[in-house]
Structures are given as C-alpha cells and as structure tokens.
Amino acid sequence: MANLSIHNVKKSYGSHSVIQDISVDIPDGEFAVLVGPSGCGKSTLLRMIAGLEDITSGQIRVAGQVMNDVSPKNRDMAMVFQNYALYPHMTVGQNMGFSLKISNVPKAEIEQRVGRAxxxxxxxxxxxxxxxxxxxxxxxxxxMGRAIVRDPQVFLFDEPLSNLDAKLRVAMRTEIKQLHQRLRTTTVYVTHDQVEAMTLADRIVVMRDGVVEQVGAPLEVYDQPRNVFVAGFIGSPAMNFLRGALVDGDKETVFRSDSSGLTVRLGRQLTADRSRPVILGIRPEHFVTTEDGTPTEVVVVETTGSATQVNVRYGSDEIICEFRERVLARPGERLCIAPLPHAIHLFDAETGRRLPEFDRSLS
Known part of the structure; x- marks a missing residue:
C-alpha cells in the first residue's frame, strides 16, 4: 500500500518560511493535485516529497516508512518535470530505459518494460x-514513459503541461487521466491551472502562501469553498463577490450590497449576526434571466458557442453571468437577472471564512 502521508511539514530558508505546518494524507492509488497561485509553495512541497529539498521539520511517509533521510534515488518515486528533461543524444527507447540501465537491470527486462510503457x-x-x-x-x-518503466510507488508531476498549447493540454490531460485509471499508482500532481486540478484530481489540495487552505474532492471544494480565497481561485470564470450586510426581509433574510444597494433574497431566514459585514459569492453559471429579476446594464457579451458570458453592471457593482442558452443582449441594453438562491455562498467579511449556515452541498 503506497499511501503518502505529509505530517506537520515545514520548510524555511533562514527566517523565511515557505511551507507552514502542512499535513495531508493521500491514500494508496489516489490522484492528488496541489493547486494554487505561483509562489504558494506547491512545487517546493513536491520537491520535498521527492527528496530534492530538505525538510525543516515534520515527516513524509510512504507506505508507513519515513522518507526524511532517504535519498531521492531510493524513495521509489518517479518525477515528470515541466521541461521534459530528455537526453538529446539518446533515442526515445534509450531515454525511457536509461534509469533501468544505470540500475543494472538486465537488458531483456529493460526491453520488456520499455515495450510495455x-x-x-x-x-x-x-x-x-x-x-x-x-x-x-x-x-x-x-x-511519462520514462517514469512508468520504473514502476514506482508514487508518481510526481511538476506542471507537466505548462509548455503545451491549449488544445494539446486538453488532450494530454485525458491521457494522464487514462494512464492513472489504468495503473492506479499513487500520484501527486502540481499545477496552477484550476481547470487541470478539477478534471484530473480525486483530491484537490488548495494552497496559498505555504498553507493548505482546503483539501477535498473537486466538487466538494467547488460547491463548498471554505473561504473567499478558495471560492475565488477554484472556478472559471471566477466567482462574483459583493460586499454588504444582511437585513431582515419578509419571511427571509436579504443581502444588501454596500456599493450599489443591490438586494438579493436568500430564500430563508438566517440567524447570522446582522452587525457583521458579509461577502456574498455567486458563480457566473448560477444566474438566470427573468422578467422579475434585477435590471442591469449589459457591458460586454462574449459567446463561445456552448455558452454566453455576459458582464453586467448594477450601480457600481459589476457581475459576470454565464448562460447555456443564447442571450441576444447587446452592450448598453437592459438585462434582468436573478441568482439561484440554493447556489449562494456567504462569507464573513473580516475573516473570509464561510458562514456556518452555508456549510452544505448544493442541491
């Protein structure tokens, strides 16, 4: 069982801390994605798992064995780098089999493993x-083939698709997913692309400034972001945020925007403290057009064929909506929109944390 355990791991360069007390458990055979903005520490953490960076404190264990003092070549891990790192003077077959050759694996076995990969x-x-x-x-x-021939306990991927064009990235995502489904090897994959994270992962680890903000299945993280950072980072187009306050309405609590006075009915009464400012979050795809909705001014219309993205303005608030149906509005025209009440997120404006009353799955 090649389960991977990261326990209270820290990394500092002098007084500068880049990894701050991270603990994550990745079960055997799972595909885990470390995702976050550039500089959040995800590649450093991957290199610590591989043994390419020393650990300041904490433990990394694979199948129960502590790896802190084990050399990279003895960790039984295979890493795929962003820049491929192929030997230009070797053929494809020689590149794939080189690690086996220097480990004195018999030639017949090398040919067999290379052929299989x-x-x-x-x-x-x-x-x-x-x-x-x-x-x-x-x-x-x-x-990837060079990694497969080693038949490791753990695959490590460090932004392997970042040098490819958009169409090829999509194709390679599919290949990597199919590869994992076939081999079922424990995998840790680093990316800053949240679409890659959502499509590839069994488990997403969202990082910021050396801290894990949230760990969970892709749809769990998408539907129930723990805080404003996760809510804004996961999802494309990004979630809309409006700052405001909660007020009592007729049989339901109402959110009122500070900047424009825009009101949003929340569909139920909340017991949240009315004195605390809040942030309302709503994803672009969770708006509908309706005659009794809020009248807004269309700013920009972008069509992709399968969807229409509309930027609208209400007072000083600008909102991005994404509709699956064709919306024929033009800039300057009026569009009446309404959010789906069950898809609204509320966060504490001071801490950024999700309000407890909204800790639930979307229905």
Missing part, C-alpha cells in the same frame, strides 16, 4: 527517434 502511451513507432524529432506532446509522453 511504449504500448500504453502509443510510442511504439517513435522508439528509434530522437527528442528533436518529436512534438511537444510526444516529448511529454516520453517523459
């Missing part, structure tokens, strides 16, 4: 080519 990744016809003769996607598959 090449079959999994559809690299058979390319085994005699050199890296310069390959496309970016092919090079990334070779880098």
């Amino acid at each position: 090449a079959e999994i990744l559809a690299l058979g016809p390319l085994l005699e080519r050199y890296p310069r003769q390959l496309s970016g996607g092919q090079r990334q598959r070779v880098a």
Whole structure:
C-alpha cells in the first residue's frame, strides 16, 4: 500500500518560511493535485516529497516508512518535470530505459518494460527517434514513459503541461487521466491551472502562501469553498463577490450590497449576526434571466458557442453571468437577472471564512 502521508511539514530558508505546518494524507492509488497561485509553495512541497529539498521539520511517509533521510534515488518515486528533461543524444527507447540501465537491470527486462510503457502511451513507432524529432506532446509522453518503466510507488508531476498549447493540454490531460485509471499508482500532481486540478484530481489540495487552505474532492471544494480565497481561485470564470450586510426581509433574510444597494433574497431566514459585514459569492453559471429579476446594464457579451458570458453592471457593482442558452443582449441594453438562491455562498467579511449556515452541498 503506497499511501503518502505529509505530517506537520515545514520548510524555511533562514527566517523565511515557505511551507507552514502542512499535513495531508493521500491514500494508496489516489490522484492528488496541489493547486494554487505561483509562489504558494506547491512545487517546493513536491520537491520535498521527492527528496530534492530538505525538510525543516515534520515527516513524509510512504507506505508507513519515513522518507526524511532517504535519498531521492531510493524513495521509489518517479518525477515528470515541466521541461521534459530528455537526453538529446539518446533515442526515445534509450531515454525511457536509461534509469533501468544505470540500475543494472538486465537488458531483456529493460526491453520488456520499455515495450510495455511504449504500448500504453502509443510510442511504439517513435522508439528509434530522437527528442528533436518529436512534438511537444510526444516529448511529454516520453517523459511519462520514462517514469512508468520504473514502476514506482508514487508518481510526481511538476506542471507537466505548462509548455503545451491549449488544445494539446486538453488532450494530454485525458491521457494522464487514462494512464492513472489504468495503473492506479499513487500520484501527486502540481499545477496552477484550476481547470487541470478539477478534471484530473480525486483530491484537490488548495494552497496559498505555504498553507493548505482546503483539501477535498473537486466538487466538494467547488460547491463548498471554505473561504473567499478558495471560492475565488477554484472556478472559471471566477466567482462574483459583493460586499454588504444582511437585513431582515419578509419571511427571509436579504443581502444588501454596500456599493450599489443591490438586494438579493436568500430564500430563508438566517440567524447570522446582522452587525457583521458579509461577502456574498455567486458563480457566473448560477444566474438566470427573468422578467422579475434585477435590471442591469449589459457591458460586454462574449459567446463561445456552448455558452454566453455576459458582464453586467448594477450601480457600481459589476457581475459576470454565464448562460447555456443564447442571450441576444447587446452592450448598453437592459438585462434582468436573478441568482439561484440554493447556489449562494456567504462569507464573513473580516475573516473570509464561510458562514456556518452555508456549510452544505448544493442541491
């Protein structure tokens, strides 16, 4: 069982702390994604797991064995880097089998493992080519093949798709997902792209400034963000936020925006402290157009074919809406919109934390 345990791990460079007391457990065979903005510490944490960075304090365990003082080559992990790190003077087959060769694995076994990995990744016809003769996607598959032949306990991916164009990134995401479904090897994947995180992960670890903000299944993190940071980082287009206060309405609590006076009915009475300022969050796809909704001014309309994104303004509040149906509004026209009450999020404006009354799954 290659479960991975990160327990109270810290990393400091002198007085500068980059990883602050992180604890995460990744069960055997799970695909975990470390996601967060640049500089949040996710790549540093991955390198600590791999043994490429020393741990200031805490423990990293694989299958119950403490790895802190184990050298990288003895950790039984395979890492796929952002820049492929292929040897230009070696063929695809030689690149894939090199780690086995220097470990004195018999030639017949090397050929067998390379052949198996090449079959999994559809690299058979390319085994005699050199890296310069390959496309970016092919090079990334070779880098993945080099990891597969080692049959490690843990796969580590450090932003492997960041050098690829948008279309190829989508294709490679599918290949990596299929690869994991086939091999079921414990995997830790680093990215700053939250779409990659949502589509690939069994478990998402959201990081900011060396701290884990939330851990959970993709839809759990999406539907129940623990705080404003997670709510704004996970999701594209990003969640809309409005600052305001809660007031008592007829049979239900009402949110009132500070900047424009926009009111939003919350669909039920809340017991939250009315004296504390709050932040209302609503995702762009959770608006509907309705004649009895709030009249807003259309600012920008963007169509993708499958959806229409509309930026609207109410007073000084600007809101992004995303509709699956075709919306024929034009800039300057009026559009009446309303949020779906069950999809509203409320956060404490001072702490940024989700109000307890909204700790629930969307229905």
